[in-house]
Amino acid sequence: MANDKYKKISIKLVKSLIGSTEKQIKVVHALGLKKTNQVVEHFNSPTIMGMVKKVPHLLEVIE
Numbered sequence: 001m002a003n004d005k006y007k008k009i010s011i012k013l014v015k016s017l018i019g020s021t022e023k024q025i026k027v028v029h030a031l032g033l034k035k036t037n038q039v040v041e042h043f044n045s046p047t048i049m050g051m052v053k054k055v056p057h058l059l060e061v062i063e
Contacts, residue, residue: 006043010062
């Protein structure tokens with residue numbers, strides 16, 4: 001399975017989406033985050049890390 005080679009990471013939304021652009025809001029929602037301080041788990045894949053790099057000022061990554 002493709003997910004066997006990736007470790008799990010936790011992603012936390014640490015700032016509000018108020019004042020963010022529409023693209024940034026869509027990226028955060030695509031990660032599964034809707035509320036401040038909400039935490040989701042994803043595999044550390046290039047796709048997920050690319051999304052995180054689009055909005056690093058809003059997120060915190062916990063490995």
